[in-house]
Amino acid sequence: MIDSGGWLPHFPGAGPLWLTIRLAAVTTVILVVAGTPLAWWLSRGRGAWRTPIEAIVAMPIVLPPTVMGFYLLILLGPAGPLGRFWVTLTGDALSFSFSGLVIASCVYSLPFVVQPLQNAFQSVGEASLEAAATLGASPLDRFFSVVIPQSVRGYLTAAVMGFAHTLGEFGVVLMVGGNIPGETRVISIAIYDHVEALDYGKAHVLSAILLVFAFLSLLMLYFINRPRHER
Numbered sequence: 001m002i003d004s005g006g007w008l009p010h011f012p013g014a015g016p017l018w019l020t021i022r023l024a025a026v027t028t029v030i031l032v033v034a035g036t037p038l039a040w041w042l043s044r045g046r047g048a049w050r051t052p053i054e055a056i057v058a059m060p061i062v063l064p065p066t067v068m069g070f071y072l073l074i075l076l077g078p079a080g081p082l083g084r085f086w087v088t089l090t091g092d093a094l095s096f097s098f099s100g101l102v103i104a105s106c107v108y109s110l111p112f113v114v115q116p117l118q119n120a121f122q123s124v125g126e127a128s129l130e131a132a133a134t135l136g137a138s139p140l141d142r143f144f145s146v147v148i149p150q151s152v153r154g155y156l157t158a159a160v161m162g163f164a165h166t167l168g169e170f171g172v173v174l175m176v177g178g179n180i181p182g183e184t185r186v187i188s189i190a191i192y193d194h195v196e197a198l199d200y201g202k203a204h205v206l207s208a209i210l211l212v213f214a215f216l217s218l219l220m221l222y223f224i225n226r227p228r229h230e231r
Contacts, residue, residue, distance in 0.1 A: 015182060016190035017209065023098070023186060024166040027105040031113040031162050032155065034106075039117035040143070058111045065108065069175025072104045076176060096178045101186075104176040105166045113162040120154020121147060156224050164217040168210055 042054055060068060076083045076094040082103075086094045094100040124147050132142045148155075170188040177184030179193065187206050194203035 016185050016187045017206070019098075019182070019185065020167055020187040023101055023105060024163045026102055027109055027166045028113070028159055028162040030102070030106055031109060032117075032159060035110065035114045035117055035158070039114045040121055040147075042114070043118045043121035057114050060108050061111050065169065065171025066175060068108060069104065069172040072107060072172065073175050076100045076103060095176060096180060096184060098177075098183055101173055101177045101184055104172050105169065108169055108172045109162045109165045112165045113158040116154050116157040116161060117151070120151035120157075123154075124150045153224055157221055160217050160220055160224075164214065167213065 038057070042050060042057070073095055074080050076086075078084060078087055078093050078095070083094045086092070086099075092099075094103065128146050128150070129142055132146050137145065168188060169186075170192070173184065173186055174189060174192075177186070179185050179189050185193075187210065191203050191206045191210075194200070194206070
């Protein structure tokens with residue numbers, strides 16, 4: 001079972017809540033790190049592959065979660081290519097596991113992290129990069145000394161969006177992870193279970209947590225992206 005660590009309130013939804021926070025945090029960190037080079041390439045690339053890759057990245061926005069979850073289940077299952085490799089490597093199955101949920105969540109929340117980063121990178125002025133180049137800065141040095149400081153808002157937006165979107169996912173996690181207490185039973189699945197059992201009191205508590213968090217996330221995003229003179 002997942003231990004809440006003693007700092008979460010002791011109510012029946014503490015386990016799923018902690019598991020969901022853990023899943024969202026791990027997913028967000030992976031996507032920010034892995035999404036940075038992808039977003040940079042999309043913001044600067046001019047090749048024929050750019051548009052198709054942009055479409056693939058954006059597909060989770062329009063694709064029904066159950067459809068995505070179904071194909072991810074096939075991919076991550078013991079008979080799937082990735083799932084079979086994982087079983088050979090570790091002896092454990094990716095489907096219906098926390099590791100499988102992380103992979104599915106990264107795919108599901110990919111555009112909510114990559115697109116804000118891409119927009120931030122596109123807003124970086126070429127003059128700053130050219131000035132750094134004339135001073136002898138390498139491409140990697142220019143990225144960390146010029147691009148990153150000018151893209152702080154984009155990183156904050158990407159982190160908040162990725163975390164919030166992962167926190168509320170349902171269809172994908174249900175298809176890939178199922179409903180295993182302490183392993184894959186996240187807060188959205190717990191709410192569904194409580195409603196099915198007509199236990200509206202517990203469903204209200206967990207739903208209220210997500211409702212408040214969603215409002216605070218949007219409030220933070222509007223504050224981050226508001227011009228400084230309007231704050």
